[in-house]
Amino acid sequence: MAGLGGLGHLAVKLAVALGARTSVISRTPDKADEARSLGAEGFVVSTDAGQMEAVRDRFDVLVDTVSAPHDLTPYPRTVAMDGTLSHLGHLGPVTVNTTDLLVGRKKLSFAGSVGRPSTAAVLGFCAEHNITADIELLPSSPVNTALERNAVRYRFVLDMSDLD
Incomplete structure (x- = not known):
């Protein structure tokens, strides 16, 4: 997997459950233990x-699974003969x-x-x-705090029970 964020951590879990030998590629070493x-x-x-x-x-x-614009140049070189680079994260030009x-x-x-049948199978x-x-x-009332904060592991979920 390239990237270990909201989508990447689920991709790792799915790959491991499917029996794949899994590695994570990340820009910095700080996510190694997490991976x-x-x-x-x-x-x-x-970057090494x-x-x-x-x-x-x-x-x-x-x-x-990297969600931000990024350079794909290093990734095809890591793929084996007849292998596949599957780009899922960033939805812009590459x-x-x-x-x-x-x-x-x-x-x-x-x-x-x-589609629904495949989604149901994955679920x-x-x-x-x-x-x-x-x-x-997080409680829903400070939603702006969640939106302004740039660091989250891996997704924010708002608890709506504080609303009347």
């Missing part, structure tokens, strides 16, 4: 050239060097809504494997 606590076996700091070189052509699938995909017959995929799988989103619960 391992979710079940990831490996952790790679994307040596670590990125060590995982060159390693991953069958790399799921990019640029990718197609040569990095061509060498190794790599694929770039995007995912949209899969059933999550229920069966006790996969839930890690959240920070």
